[in-house]
Amino acid sequence: xxxDPWRDLSASLAALRKTHDSALMAAQAADFSPVAGSPAALExxxxxxxxxxxDTPTADANTSVLLQVTAAMDHLLGxxxxxxxxxxxAPFTVARSVIDIASQAWHQLxxxxxxxxxxxxxxNSRLRSLWEQTKLVExxxxxxxxxxxxDAQQRINVIVSCAQMHHLAVRSPNDRRRAPTVGTxxxxxxxxxxxxxxxxxxxxGAAFWRFTSAITHGxxxxxxxxxxxxxxxxxxxxxxxQLQISAKDVAIRxxxxxxxxxxxxxxxxxxxxxPVGDLDRSGHRLVMVWARVGEVTIPAQTLPGQRVxxx
Numbered sequence: 219x220x221x222d223p224w225r226d227l228s229a230s231l232a233a234l235r236k237t238h239d240s241a242l243m244a245a246q247a248a249d250f251s252p253v254a255g256s257p258a259a260l261e262x263x264x265x266x267x268x269x270x271x272x273d274t275p276t277a278d279a280n281t282s283v284l285l286q287v288t289a290a291m292d293h294l295l296g297x298x299x300x301x302x303x304x305x306x307x308a309p310f311t312v313a314r315s316v317i318d319i320a321s322q323a324w325h326q327l328x329x330x331x332x333x334x335x336x337x338x339x340x341x342n343s344r345l346r347s348l349w350e351q352t353k354l355v356e357x358x359x360x361x362x363x364x365x366x367x368x369d370a371q372q373r374i375n376v377i378v379s380c381a382q383m384h385h386l387a388v389r390s391p392n393d394r395r396r397a398p399t400v401g402t403x404x405x406x407x408x409x410x411x412x413x414x415x416x417x418x419x420x421x422x423g424a425a426f427w428r429f430t431s432a433i434t435h436g437x438x439x440x441x442x443x444x445x446x447x448x449x450x451x452x453x454x455x456x457x458x459x460q461l462q463i464s465a466k467d468v469a470i471r472x473x474x475x476x477x478x479x480x481x482x483x484x485x486x487x488x489x490x491x492x493p494v495g496d497l498d499r500s501g502h503r504l505v506m507v508w509a510r511v512g513e514v515t516i517p518a519q520t521l522p523g524q525r526v527x528x529x
Contacts, residue, residue: 227465241487250281252489261336266334269380270376271376278337287483290316301468310429322410323482324410325410386400466513484501
């Protein structure tokens with residue numbers, strides 16, 4: 219057992235992040251264009267959904283996912299930093315954000331769906347974002363707020379109109395309770411996390427998501443997970459104890475974050491045609507470190523490099 223399991227967990231995240239940084243530097247030299255012959259390059263060669271919502275919706279869908287990947291990796295850096303600090307609950311809150319963002323990017327990078335479906339998923343993400351903007355200022359009567367609301371609604375109307383022009387089904391175009399969708403609606407984070415984190419252990423991803431959500435939302439069963447009872451106390455029936463989290467606890471309960479990131483990156487590299495060797499090695503080492511600290515056994519066939527999770 220390591221003398222500093224906290225630092226081991228943090229260092230494994232840093233190694234994965236640095237591996238990805240090296241891949242990004244190589245991609246930047248090519249202006250982040252997908253490798254010729256890769257699924258992304260083949261999809262971007264045609265634009266079947268071009269229209270008022272954009273001339274290149276397929277290319278936009280393929281490149282915008284890089285922003286989600288960047289956000290997921292930035293939150294992973296935050297988790298990496300928190301693991302070597304005095305935080306008690308914050309690592310789980312950040313882990314939840316990692317799972318949320320990484321699972322969305324993972325879904326957007328699903329192999330074999332084709333450029334049209336990928337573009338529609340991106341368009342639905344845009345619709346949800348624009349709808350959320352209208353809700354942010356819904357009860358604000360100031361002129362500035364009204365302009366934000368009107369601009370966002372106008373862009374929603376353009377997307378809905380273009381979808382109808384392409385004979386695509388539009389759901390809830392005027393529903394104030396939910397965002398409109400084109401084609402297949404976006405899946406919930408619980409569903410995505412479940413598939414992204416593990417395709418071999420039923421409900422594992424959902425369990426990670428729900429536990430970290432319980433802490434994020436301040437729910438008792440989440441907060442009490444750090445409560446260790448002790449002897450003593452002067453009040454009858456009073457709970458006496460101390461708050462403490464071990465590296466083992468984090469390695470077990472927050473493992474969904476690095477697992478989701480590994481799955482996301484594997485899909486990204488395969489889609490853009492980037493070499494996966496270094497990623498597989500870093501991912502394999504990370505999983506082994508977290509398994510060792512968490513004192514759990516990982517089946518060999520589920521390790522990075524043996525498969526592409528959820529592919």
